[in-house]
Amino acid sequence: MIDTAALAERFLTTLEARNWEAWQALLADDVVYELPQTRERIRGRAAYLIFNQTYPGDWHLTPKVIIGDGRRAVIWFGWLVRRPEGDETADAQVFLEFDDTGVITKVTDFWPEPYEPPARPEGLIERW
Template sequence: MTDTAALARRFVETLQTRDWEAWAALMTVDVVYEMPQTRERIAGREGYLEFNRTYPGEWELTPYVVIGDGTQAVVWFTWRLDGSEAGDAQAFFEFDGAGLITKVTDFWPEPYDPPARPEGLIERW
């Protein structure tokens, strides 16, 4: 059985440290990332990697509750942007049979207008 809680924690830790190679290795090539509050979707690991590499500001993530079962996990984490703005959010993870992440859905505290991103990176619905 896959330890999805440990993998979800590793996902947040490698994202926080910007260890892009280790972070990308946790996901399938066709991973899907969604943020319902901003109605944004990214299909594919390369686009998701670019999204995070180019996200504006200096951000920090600190997980404090991580729960997982055989195919899913959730992380409740605090975030901080540019050393001042802060809040809580949750990320829900789905895994394939090999223990790779196939989908990440982030829920932030409230709807907001996303920052400008490179053309063609994000699909809005």
């Protein structure tokens, strides 16, 4: 059985470290990333990378609880975004789905409240 909890922890720690090569290695080429509060969807590893590399502010992620069951994992994490106008912090959850080889095929982030997302490069995000 695949240790999805360990893979989920690696997902978050490589993302926090901005270790883009190791982080991307965890993702399927056609990974789907969704943010229900902002109604955003990103398709593909390359687009998901750009999304994270261009997110405004100096952001940080701290895992609190990680649970995995062989096909899925969930991470409860604290986040901090440092910006000139002031820091912002709260908790959030990310749900991960894996294929049979342990590669992440879907990522769904749940943030504390609905919000309007920041501007993104043209064509990167679908809205629903």
